[in-house]
Amino acid sequence: MDDLLKQIFTSIEKGKINRTSPFPPELKDKDGADELTRQALKEGIHPSEILESGMISAMELVGKKFSRNEIFVPQMLMSAKAMNAALQHIKPYFDSGEAKRKGVFIIGTVAGDLHDIGKNLVAMMIEGGGWEVIDLGVDVKPEKFISVVNEHPASVVGLSALLTTTMENMKKTVADLKTTYPDNRVIIGGAPVTDDFRRKIGADFYSPDPQGAVDYLNAGFTG
Ligand code: B1M
Numbered sequence: 576m577d578d579l580l581k582q583i584f585t586s587i588e589k590g591k592i593n594r595t596s597p598f599p600p601e602l603k604d605k606d607g608a609d610e611l612t613r614q615a616l617k618e619g620i621h622p623s624e625i626l627e628s629g630m631i632s633a634m635e636l637v638g639k640k641f642s643r644n645e646i647f648v649p650q651m652l653m654s655a656k657a658m659n660a661a662l663q664h665i666k667p668y669f670d671s672g673e674a675k676r677k678g679v680f681i682i683g684t685v686a687g688d689l690h691d692i693g694k695n696l697v698a699m700m701i702e703g704g705g706w707e708v709i710d711l712g713v714d715v716k717p718e719k720f721i722s723v724v725n726e727h728p729a730s731v732v733g734l735s736a737l738l739t740t741t742m743e744n745m746k747k748t749v750a751d752l753k754t755t756y757p758d759n760r761v762i763i764g765g766a767p768v769t770d771d772f773r774r775k776i777g778a779d780f781y782s783p784d785p786q787g788a789v790d791y792l793n794a795g796f797t798g
Pocket of ligand 1: 697736762785
């Protein structure tokens with residue numbers, strides 16, 4: 576792997592946001608995810624490569640270390656902040672510049688769930704695919720999704736869940752949406768979600784990654 580990509584990986588793994596951030600002490604006065612990502616783009620490394628090899632794989636390692644009790648919530652949070660700092664630089668490269676005329680996509684992380692990195696990536700890629708994206712953020716209750724669909728009758732809804740416990744809330748959100756708006760498509764995703772689960776809760780499409788959601792939307796809901 577390119578040395579700069581390795582450094583981005585380490586800055587996210589260790590939660591080093593930028594040069595001035597004091598955490599972690601062993602990386603004091605070193606560049607963080609912010610500067611390193613900017614530098615990688617300047618050197619011509621492809622944004623997708625930075626995203627896949629430097630950023631997403633680092634978050635996977637963070638998750639594994641958390642499972643093994645090698646790190647705890649505060650470190651996980653610092654990694655998420657470093658990831659978001661890097662993401663700000665990557666985002667413009669995924670904007671197609673097309674007018675957002677393909678339709679409206681409403682996305683949020685379901686009630687009780689505060690994870691937003693995957694959801695932000697999906698939002699970014701779908702916006703880049705030419706859709707107007709309304710991002711409702713995290714911990715979004717079913718009533719909120721319903722009220723925003725009410726304002727955008729032809730919209731498609733995307734739900735993200737990262738916790739096995741909040742999959743129940745995803746199920747309720749899909750049920751409430753389908754009761755009120757049976758014709759609006761609902762796409763679901765997130766680490767614990769599967770296609771089998773999608774079938775059980777009556778959502779229209781499951782994608783394990785952002786590109787699958789983009790392809791489904793842009794192919795006119797086939798996939
Ligand atoms: Co949390 N967390 N976390 N966490 N966290 C996980 C999810 C966990 C798997 C870690 C572990 O144990 N190994 C575990 C869940 C276990 C489970 O339920 N099975 C866990 C836990 C337990 C918790 C807490 C309960 C910890 C605690 O407090 N004791 C707590 C819950 C808080 C809450 O939500 N109520 C908690 C808190 C946090 C932080 C706040 C510290 C932080 C989140 C910060 C943030 O998001 N702003 C955090 C983080 C960073 C993680 C891990 C390490 C990384 C998640 C991530 O960003 N991954 C995570 C471990 C892991 O997943 N490896 C973990 C990178 C991201 C790009 O991937 O989100 O999967 P992901 O998104 C992917 C796909 O899933 C897909 O596309 C993305 C790109 O490929 N996708 C979609 C996602 N949404 C989609 C929607 C679509 C389509 C595709 O269509 C609409």
